Amino acid sequence: MLARIKQFLGIGAKPKEVPKEEVEKVAEEKAKPRIGYVHLSGCTGDIMSLSENYDILAELLTNMVDIVYGQTLADVWEMPEMDLVLVEGSVCLQDEHSVKELKEAREKAGLVVAFGSCAATGCFTRYSRGGQQARPDHESFVPIADLVKVDCAIPGCPPSPEIIAKTVVAVINGDMDYLQPMIDLAGYTEACGCDLQYKVVNQALCIGCGTCAMACQTRALTMTDGRPELTSARCVKCGICYVQCPRSWWPADRIKQDLGL
Amino acid sequence: MVLGTYKEVVTARSTDKEIQKIAQDGGIVSALFCYALEEKLIDGAVVAGPGKDFWKPEPMVAQTADEILAAAGTKYTFSPNVLMLKKAVRQYGLEKVGTVAIPCQAMGIRKMQSYPFGVRFLADKIALLTGIFCMENFPFASLQTFISEKMGVSPELVEKMDIGKGKFWVHTADDVLSIPLKETHGYEQSGCKVCLDYVAELADVSTGSVGSPDGWSTVFTRTDAGETVFKAAVEAGVIETKPVDTGKFGLEILTKLATQKKEKAMKEIDRRKEMGLPVPFKASSEKEDPLANV
Ligand SMILES: Cc1cc2nc3c(=O)[nH]c(=O)nc-3n(C[C@H](O)[C@H](O)[C@H](O)COP(=O)(O)OP(=O)(O)OC[C@H]3O[C@@H](n4cnc5c(N)ncnc54)[C@H](O)[C@@H]3O)c2cc1C
Ligand code: SF4
Ligand code: SF4
Ligand code: SF4
Numbered sequence: 001m002l003a004r005i006k007q008f009l010g011i012g013a014k015p016k017e018v019p020k021e022e023v024e025k026v027a028e029e030k031a032k033p034r035i036g037y038v039h040l041s042g043c044t045g046d047i048m049s050l051s052e053n054y055d056i057l058a059e060l061l062t063n064m065v066d067i068v069y070g071q072t073l074a075d076v077w078e079m080p081e082m083d084l085v086l087v088e089g090s091v092c093l094q095d096e097h098s099v100k101e102l103k104e105a106r107e108k109a110g111l112v113v114a115f116g117s118c119a120a121t122g123c124f125t126r127y128s129r130g131g132q133q134a135r136p137d138h139e140s141f142v143p144i145a146d147l148v149k150v151d152c153a154i155p156g157c158p159p160s161p162e163i164i165a166k167t168v169v170a171v172i173n174g175d176m177d178y179l180q181p182m183i184d185l186a187g188y189t190e191a192c193g194c195d196l197q198y199k200v201v202n203q204a205l206c207i208g209c210g211t212c213a214m215a216c217q218t219r220a221l222t223m224t225d226g227r228p229e230l231t232s233a234r235c236v237k238c239g240i241c242y243v244q245c246p247r248s249w250w251p252a253d254r255i256k257q258d259l260g261l
Numbered sequence: 262m263v264l265g266t267y268k269e270v271v272t273a274r275s276t277d278k279e280i281q282k283i284a285q286d287g288g289i290v291s292a293l294f295c296y297a298l299e300e301k302l303i304d305g306a307v308v309a310g311p312g313k314d315f316w317k318p319e320p321m322v323a324q325t326a327d328e329i330l331a332a333a334g335t336k337y338t339f340s341p342n343v344l345m346l347k348k349a350v351r352q353y354g355l356e357k358v359g360t361v362a363i364p365c366q367a368m369g370i371r372k373m374q375s376y377p378f379g380v381r382f383l384a385d386k387i388a389l390l391t392g393i394f395c396m397e398n399f400p401f402a403s404l405q406t407f408i409s410e411k412m413g414v415s416p417e418l419v420e421k422m423d424i425g426k427g428k429f430w431v432h433t434a435d436d437v438l439s440i441p442l443k444e445t446h447g448y449e450q451s452g453c454k455v456c457l458d459y460v461a462e463l464a465d466v467s468t469g470s471v472g473s474p475d476g477w478s479t480v481f482t483r484t485d486a487g488e489t490v491f492k493a494a495v496e497a498g499v500i501e502t503k504p505v506d507t508g509k510f511g512l513e514i515l516t517k518l519a520t521q522k523k524e525k526a527m528k529e530i531d532r533r534k535e536m537g538l539p540v541p542f543k544a545s546s547e548k549e550d551p552l553a554n555v
């Protein structure tokens with residue numbers, strides 16, 4: 001599974017010729033992806049959202065994946081090797097420990113996933129500016145991609161339980177087509193509700209559908225005369241409005257497949 | 262495939278006299294929602310309801326047949342219906358939501374269903390997406406210009422608007438006025454110029470006027486869900502159908518218009534891409550079928 005994903009992403013070396021028995025042995029050992037969870041400056045909402053997949057959660061956690069590391073999930077102190085690590089929260093540059101943990105996760109995991117908007121875009125930690133007890137120096141928070149290479153992002157504040165389930169299933173099946181938008185979104189780190197104006201309305205693309213306003217998780221958007229209007233004081237810079245806009249990127253083939261068309 | 266993937270296409274209309282009177286065409290949208298409500302296939306529908314200004318719609322959640330009928334008829338300006346879907350589920354507590362959508366709205370809804378990044382517990386509650394054909398849409402100020410300035414009619418006197426036979430028509434109690442479509446050029450929404458979908462290719466059922474005689478609609482059933490509802494409505498006698506290719510109407514004109522729209526949009530997509538502007542669709546050189554909605 002990991003090899004397939006790595007190959008697709010163009011990371012790691014090409015698989016060597018190995019005897020068949022060895023392949024089978026490895027396949028057996030690696031049958032379940034080893035998943036880790038790193039909690040930086042986040043609110044635990046993202047992992048809570050994962051747990052809201054009530055119907056499939058037991059199956060997911062017991063039979064489909066191995067949770068090998070993560071606060072609240074596994075009693076493990078030493079970070080092990082992982083196929084995939086979900087990183088929740090942004091990084092505080094003044095917090096040495098966070099920076100170290102993120103770098104270590106990058107070294108030990110095959111795939112680093114920015115899990116939730118704080119990790120992906122900084123989200124509302126973008127507004128942090130220090131000056132509070134007990135660490136008035138804790139001032140600067142950045143999306144994890146500012147410090148390490150991120151392989152894919154699942155934005156959302158929090159991401160919906162469904163997108164988490166769909167992503168995990170796609171990872172297990174090595175369904176790279178489904179994951180492609182999330183791979184592309186790893187580069188979308190400077191998000192804001194004003195992206196709709198800059199990247200959609202200003203570019204002659206807006207069609208007044210209202211998807212952005214529906215998707216906004218803080219009701220920062222209303223529709224005025226068929227165009228999104230941002231109340232910036234409500235915007236947490238999660239990026240979801242732009243990500244869900246049908247005029248930002250368009251997964252036509254996947255939609256047709258999902259609809260059976 | 263200029264008309265999208267579909268199971269069946271027919272000419273159809275509502276058998277309800279009341280709906281026939283107030284609907285835009287065959288009243289398929291209203292009839293389907295009323296039927297689905299009654300049969301509890303949906304527990305509400307998002308429609309383009311009346312707003313504060315005449316002919317400026319406001320998306321609304323209709324939970325009775327009366328509310329659905331109050332929203333019948335085409336308003337040629339924005340009604341951001343997708344926005345109401347979340348409200349329908351969260352505030353109104355609906356479990357099975359129906360919605361009417363022009364093609365681009367269907368695109369927003371379907372993308373959200375395939376990739377529900379921040380949109381929790383909504384994707385699987387869309388029970389019936391009825392799509393309507395769409396050549397283009399207009400900002401409200403454009404509509405005001407057509408009616409008040411170009412035709413000299415006060416919007417509150419207008420009973421119906423329609424586009425057809427190369428003209429923009431307005432019906433009042435005692436008059437039928439029109440301007441040639443040529444005069445509407447420059448007043449369209451620019452986002453429409455890169456739109457590659459005419460017949461709501463991603464809806465469960467899509468319907469429009471082109472291809473059928475006055476008072477009738479052309480209807481495509483596309484998904485399994487769409488086919489089931491439509492067939493049931495026909496069987497229940499709520500909708501009557503006839504074959505689509507009769508006389509001067511039919512698929513030929515529909516195919517022609519859809520092709521024209523798509524070819525024009527494809528050209529504009531290529532042009533914008535050449536200028537380095539962002540467009541979420543592939544350039545014609547990048548795809549097998551230049552008319553596909555990708
Ligand atoms: C902007 C626009 C352009 C169109 N262009 C074409 C065209 O080129 N060719 C063609 O054949 N048909 C076109 N149509 C569709 C056509 O006008 C009718 O809406 C369609 O045939 C349905 O008629 P009906 O009698 O079945 O629906 P009705 O029973 O009258 O119901 C119509 C439904 O559409 C909803 N609605 C009205 N205005 C809007 C809006 N602006 N946005 C979203 N929903 C709305 C209403 O709330 C209602 O539920 C267009 C419609 C729109 C809104
Ligand atoms: S989702 Fe995109 S196209 Fe739709 S109204 Fe918002 S900005 Fe415009
Ligand atoms: S407007 Fe809403 S959805 Fe968009 S970035 Fe701001 S908070 Fe997020
Ligand atoms: S032409 Fe396309 S983009 Fe424009 S309103 Fe119609 S469906 Fe939407």
